[in-house]
Amino acid sequence: MTVFTRSLVLGLVTLLTACGAEPAREEPPSPVPVTQQVPPGAAEAVAAADGFGLDLLTAPALASRTNLVLSPVSVSIAVQMVGAGAAGETAAQIRKVLRLPGDGPPVPPVAGHEDLKVSNTAWIQRGLGIKPGYRDALRSRFGAATSEEDFVAEPGAARDRINRTVADQTEGRIPDLFPETSITGDTRLVLANALYLKVPWAREFPRDRTVDAPFTRADGSTVTVPMMRTEPEVQLGYAEGPGYQAVTLPYRGGRLAFTVIVPAAIDTLRGKGIAALLSEIRPATVELAMPRFTARSALDLSAPLKEAGMPAAFGPAADFSGITDEARLRIASVQHKTFVQVDEEGTEAAAATGVDARAVSAELPRTVTVDRPFLFVITDTATGAPLFLGRIGDPAA
Template sequence: MISSRPRNTAPPSGDVALRELVNGNTAFALDLYQRLAEKPGNLFYSPYSISLALAMTYAGARGETERQMAQTLRFGLPQAQLHPAFNMLDLNLRPPEQKPASEDEQPFQLNIANSLWGQAGFDFLPEFLDLLAENYGAGMYRVDYSEPETARQRINGWVEEQTRQKIKDLIAQGMLNPMTRLVLVNAIYFKGAWVYPFDKESTRDAPFTLLDGSRVNVPMMYLAKDLLYLRGKNYTVVRLPYRDSPMGMTIIVPDEGQFEEVERALTPQLLEEIRSNFSLAAVRLAMPKFKMETSFNLSQTLAEMGMPAAFDRSLADFSGMTGRKDLFISNVVHKAYVDVNEEGTEAAAATAVIMELKAMPMNEVELTIDRPFLFFIEDRESGTLLFAGRVVDPR
């Protein structure tokens, strides 16, 4: 059974539902950040991608499994409103169709793709498949998990294609087996050119102080422009806009010795406070280039955050998918990639409007990001956090 329903491109979702969804997603994104940040090192993930993939799974959850998932994922809307709201948000985030000479010349690219990979011959409820087709544009691909390696290669090939070859081997060998019945995949690819590119000629090695106080040399980029800027209590924030897009990168630079304190204080309220207190300043900015690839199996993390039933063979109730309590989640795999350089940002994960302020910028400030920092790629219009991370060592 495969749904023949087209995606609903005019979902019945109002601003209130959308705001509720984005607020919940942000709260979950930062709950998850605190868990992932417990491990040392750089961090990068796409909270939006994770929420989207889990929302598709949540569509089939019932009973205690559904209740735990809603609480953990901060889904405040009932199912009948949640999925149309996700649909509306997803459609709003997509860039308008552009026809550049080639894809590479397009200054802003955002590709969000969802898919289901079901066992051939295994029946899913038509209403479950319809809901995902209408609200997530997710089609069902049939694979035979009795040949797990062939199935794995097909799914990974799809992810590679959707993320412009940036995310390879999302599903590792041995992760699928003949008992696998369904794999839900979300892939997200983002490429944004800065409104104000850094001058490549100016990039040069400069010292960066690590959390342990030792110093390393890293390629530092330089820019002097009018940017949105905020000096907070124990941190400084700057926002770099992307061309032809409402997206921007918000960089939070904790004061020396304050990194853990600022990181612990990361809440939706803090982000909202930052957004509403930005002002335009003439900023002389120095920031490191960085590139990273990360990989997580989030099953244990999500169970510990409050949704253990979904992962428990004897407790899981996904009867909204099949009409029977015969499925549970075995793995939630997430891989993410980011490359920040002079021209802009390329980011992928599976699973800028220039502000015109009437007042002239008054203050001239200098910000040298020569110590660990946090960063978010977010949509200014909805407040959606597409990507989040921290850089403690740019090398």
């Protein structure tokens, strides 16, 4: 049995729409499909979200972070909500950075269900005349709930109410999306997307098989982490290619899965693509050891998005004329916070993105040990849309 000991490991968490009855705890889970096929109608939007997520994960402005968790879908949806009112070069740059195809509605095809909550909200300055077409886009394309706030008179109170709403949408995992002073009297529009999921494994990792084991960081130093281990010779999903192995663990109900790829140089993933790699997964007998971990990130994505090619949206010449004629708007910040916890029982993950728009002034058993820095991505595998991306350099941090 082979243990990969390369310096970078990628974990992918894959999500499909949950359905069907839960299997009884005392019985082993029935076989579940482990391959992913992106529906033809969703292929362009999924490819855009895949590429955009990998661009963010490798952004120079974020390169120094040991652990980095992102939700490409959340960021894309939030920026698309403000981008629906953009025009000219501002709109062109947004579409290019988000890798949006053509001129059609490119929102990633992600729908909420019992295991995944998706929420879009918009807060508008009281009395600001928003164009009917933009209001319609928020409602029809994004399903966004809208409300009014008085940012001019009470920016702090408005920020508190927005943060409480996002906290409720993420079960308290993202309690303060907008930090202090991030909402000001110049704010005219705030747009937010929130994602929350909590799902148990189809077959839990036995707690008595979790043992402390070394995890080697990228710099060669080691840290001791709790290493979860599956039962011997469990049937899981498996794929391999030149220099990598991939293992898929289903979640309860058979419609959700977590995939770990060992090792995973980002260039390899870019070349193959997330959806293509997941489509190669097939049933096999696997023995897996993987660290238990919790990771959080709090980011202002303004710099990465500017560097990626959309500086116009943040500058004084920003063109959001499709939103209102009563104020010239620009993006002041794109706040993004995430939480992911993986343990013996399953996975809990939350993400929120807020945009502040201001006025201008089966063969032999395989053994896979995840004991090196790794990346992970949470995707909706009914469509392949990436919900979260992360880089874990130290699970004990």
